[in-house]
Amino acid sequence: MENLLVAENIYKRFGNFTALNNVSINIPQESIFGLLGPNGAGKTTLLRIINQITMPDEGKVYLGGRPLHPDDIAHIGYLPEERGLYKSMKVGEQALYLARLKGLTRAEAKERLQFWFKRLEIEGWWDKKIQELSKGMAQKVQFVITVLHRPKLLIFDEPFSGFDPVNANLIKDEILQLKEEGATILFSTHRMESVEELCEYIALIHKSNKLLDGKVSDIKKAYKSNTFEVGLDAVDEPTLKRELEDRFQVGSANYKSIQNDLKLTIKLKDNESSNDLIQFLLTRARINHFVEVIPSVNDIFIKTVTQNA
Amino acid sequence: MRNLRLIINREYLARVKNKTFIVMTFLSPLIFVGMILLIAYLSMLNSTEQKIIGIYDESGMFATEFKDGEQVQYLDFSKKPLEKARQEVLDNEYYGLIHISDIEPGLGKPADIEFFGKDTPGFGTIENIEKTISDKLTREQLIAKGIDVSEIDKARADVNVQIQNFSGERSSKMSNYIKMFFGGAAGYLLMMFIIIYGNMVMRSVIEEKTNRIIEIIVSSVKPFQLLLGKILGTSLAGMTQFSVWVILGTVLLWGISSFLGIDPYAAQSPASAAIESAARPEINQLVIDILKLPYASLLVFFVIYFLGGYFLYSAIYAAIGAAVDSETDTQQFMFPIILPLILGIYVGFFSVVENPHGTVSTIFSIIPFTSPIVMLMRIPFGVPWWEITASIIVLIATNFGILWLSAKIYRVGILMYGKKPSYKELYKWLKY
Numbered sequence: 001m002e003n004l005l006v007a008e009n010i011y012k013r014f015g016n017f018t019a020l021n022n023v024s025i026n027i028p029q030e031s032i033f034g035l036l037g038p039n040g041a042g043k044t045t046l047l048r049i050i051n052q053i054t055m056p057d058e059g060k061v062y063l064g065g066r067p068l069h070p071d072d073i074a075h076i077g078y079l080p081e082e083r084g085l086y087k088s089m090k091v092g093e094q095a096l097y098l099a100r101l102k103g104l105t106r107a108e109a110k111e112r113l114q115f116w117f118k119r120l121e122i123e124g125w126w127d128k129k130i131q132e133l134s135k136g137m138a139q140k141v142q143f144v145i146t147v148l149h150r151p152k153l154l155i156f157d158e159p160f161s162g163f164d165p166v167n168a169n170l171i172k173d174e175i176l177q178l179k180e181e182g183a184t185i186l187f188s189t190h191r192m193e194s195v196e197e198l199c200e201y202i203a204l205i206h207k208s209n210k211l212l213d214g215k216v217s218d219i220k221k222a223y224k225s226n227t228f229e230v231g232l233d234a235v236d237e238p239t240l241k242r243e244l245e246d247r248f249q250v251g252s253a254n255y256k257s258i259q260n261d262l263k264l265t266i267k268l269k270d271n272e273s274s275n276d277l278i279q280f281l282l283t284r285a286r287i288n289h290f291v292e293v294i295p296s297v298n299d300i301f302i303k304t305v306t307q308n309a
Numbered sequence: 310m311r312n313l314r315l316i317i318n319r320e321y322l323a324r325v326k327n328k329t330f331i332v333m334t335f336l337s338p339l340i341f342v343g344m345i346l347l348i349a350y351l352s353m354l355n356s357t358e359q360k361i362i363g364i365y366d367e368s369g370m371f372a373t374e375f376k377d378g379e380q381v382q383y384l385d386f387s388k389k390p391l392e393k394a395r396q397e398v399l400d401n402e403y404y405g406l407i408h409i410s411d412i413e414p415g416l417g418k419p420a421d422i423e424f425f426g427k428d429t430p431g432f433g434t435i436e437n438i439e440k441t442i443s444d445k446l447t448r449e450q451l452i453a454k455g456i457d458v459s460e461i462d463k464a465r466a467d468v469n470v471q472i473q474n475f476s477g478e479r480s481s482k483m484s485n486y487i488k489m490f491f492g493g494a495a496g497y498l499l500m501m502f503i504i505i506y507g508n509m510v511m512r513s514v515i516e517e518k519t520n521r522i523i524e525i526i527v528s529s530v531k532p533f534q535l536l537l538g539k540i541l542g543t544s545l546a547g548m549t550q551f552s553v554w555v556i557l558g559t560v561l562l563w564g565i566s567s568f569l570g571i572d573p574y575a576a577q578s579p580a581s582a583a584i585e586s587a588a589r590p591e592i593n594q595l596v597i598d599i600l601k602l603p604y605a606s607l608l609v610f611f612v613i614y615f616l617g618g619y620f621l622y623s624a625i626y627a628a629i630g631a632a633v634d635s636e637t638d639t640q641q642f643m644f645p646i647i648l649p650l651i652l653g654i655y656v657g658f659f660s661v662v663e664n665p666h667g668t669v670s671t672i673f674s675i676i677p678f679t680s681p682i683v684m685l686m687r688i689p690f691g692v693p694w695w696e697i698t699a700s701i702i703v704l705i706a707t708n709f710g711i712l713w714l715s716a717k718i719y720r721v722g723i724l725m726y727g728k729k730p731s732y733k734e735l736y737k738w739l740k741y
Binding site for chain 2: 015048051053054070073076078079080082083084085086087088089097098100101102103142145
């Protein structure tokens with residue numbers, strides 16, 4: 001698939017501090033891309049570079065195959081992590097102002113705002129001041145402002161922080177809907193559930209370096225260790241366990257079940273498959289639970305980060 | 310350009326729609342006029358109060374010399390014993406009692422002249438008493454020497470220097486004071502404007518930073534555009550306020566002059582001015598002098614120097630706003646800003662008044678950080694064109710330099726949170 005955004009060998013330094021050290025990412029067209037990393041890893045700096053808020057010291061950014069140009073602002077929608085609105089300005093007024101700064105005409109902006117306000121059921125807020133709204137309410141307005149000019153690339157930095165579960169879900173659905181309509185989405189977060197749920201691609205940045213990137217399924221394949229989680233019902237559990245331990249690398253497992261099973265994780269050798277394990281187990285016990293252990297993004301995240309610490 | 314216009318528009322409306330701004334704009338001229346009227350009223354009250362002073366003159370020479378005036382009335386107690394006179398003055402709560410002892414033959418004047426009073430008498434009162442007695446004594450001594458006093462009176466000549474510039478425009482000593490007053494007022498007003506509007510810019514930068522809206526905005530526009538738009542929008546608000554004040558001021562001036570029955574245009578022609586001055590010389594001359602000030606150029610240069618000075622200082626204010634996280638952090642940077650402004654005011658009040666075209670005044674009216682104030686104070690006295698041009702050019706050039714520097718600090722500062730700013734830190738930002 002063609003890449004919408006390519007960042008090549010980006011370096012950024014602030015005095016003696018290197019914020020980004022030779023970071024490259026490729027974001028495929030119409031995908032949801034997760035940019036992961038602990039706090040202070042350099043995610044926000046990279047996003048600012050893509051938004052042309054700061055310039056990289058070295059490296060290039062391409063949008064749709066061409067080097068990034070100041071006019072590309074109109075094709076990017078950015079919801080920063082540090083976001084806010086004018087406290088003493090009315091919601092409608094400042095939404096109009098910010099939309100017009102993105103290049104919309106007044107009439108266009110007004111029409112689209114009315115559409116979005118209706119859709120998110122916030123029509124009544126037009127004449128309210130931000131100081132009268134709660135934080136979550138203000139976030140909704142900011143979301144609308146981010147997507148209003150129908151950008152090709154949407155960048156969300158921690159989009160769900162500050163939302164209650166209902167509204168977080170609402171926003172998540174809107175993001176998926178926007179993707180359906182052809183937008184490409186770049187996420188920056190350290191909330192792994194949302195990554196697991198939404199992202200097809202991820203890149204992991206830690207201490208200014210990119211440690212990992214690619215398709216989530218490929219990364220998981222690369223990180224799985226041929227390990228299986230089993231729940232067994234046997235007459236003589238201690239003997240079975242001993243037999244298994246002689247043959248495989250065995251650990252304990254903990255999952256929820258209604259049976260009082262022997263719960264184990266069993267790691268196979270590289271040349272063995274699940275069938276070998278099943279064959280071994282078939283004659284010795286009843287198999288109530290059998291599942292391959294696939295590392296979660298969270299596991300991969302923690303593993304990679306601690307490895308490189 | 311389109312975005313710059315949008316930003317200017319928003320900034321302007323944000324300032325102008327502010328309630329405090331509206332109240333200050335319309336209320337300050339009224340408060341100002343009200344204060345003047347109050348002072349005038351109070352001093353009138355003061356002067357209508359009549360003092361009664363008793364005289365106990367042993368020599369019998371001076372009692373008749375004290376003439377009753379609007380503010381003082383003299384009562385002669387010389388016929389009564391001194392103790393009784395004192396008691397009477399005390400009982401009636403008169404202002405005081407003057408006791409003049411008899412003339413000492415050898416000295417040729419009274420040995421003692423005393424004033425008894427409840428409170429210490431005012432300077433004017435004492436001076437008047439001394440002058441009356443001394444005049445009388447002088448006359449008596451001249452007469453004693455056989456000199457005809459009436460000849461001296463006749464020979465006394467009043468001199469009044471007529472000040473006039475080379476193009477033949479007349480002015481009076483009074484008009485110098487008026488120029489000083491208006492120049493000083495304009496300079497002072499300018500300083501206040503710079504501080505008030507510079508602070509507005511700073512607060513608006515801090516607001517955007519603490520609101521965290523800044524990052525949303527700079528993802529749409531360049532920080533420099535935002536900075537420029539903010540400064541320009543706020544300056545328009547300043548011009549709006551100033552225009553309202555000028556219009557209100559003109560209306561009030563017209564009101565006062567027509568209330569006093571002086572036609573400001575008629576006053577321009579010497580003949581009618583002469584007639585008018587004959588009727589009410591002092592007030593009239595004052596009004597004429599005020600009306601004859603070079604308003605047009607004062608106004609034009611006020612606008613030019615306000616814009617120049619304001620851009621210069623507000624660029625610095627904006628950089629400071631960007632560097633800090635809250636208004637309380639700005640203290641350490643305020644002093645270096647206020648210092649040149651105050652220096653300008655001091656130079657204006659001490660040096661310009663003394664010698665409007667002296668070296669000190671000239672130099673400070675070229676230095677861009679003080680020139681708006683000092684030059685404005687000099688302008689009523691007439692400044693050569695080349696000096697004004699030079700000072701404006703220097704001011705504009707400095708503006709570009711400062712704007713460039715502060716834009717660099719601004720660009721870094723608005724996205725920097727939680728860093729305690731120091732001068733060293735700011736210097737580092739210049740190089741990012």
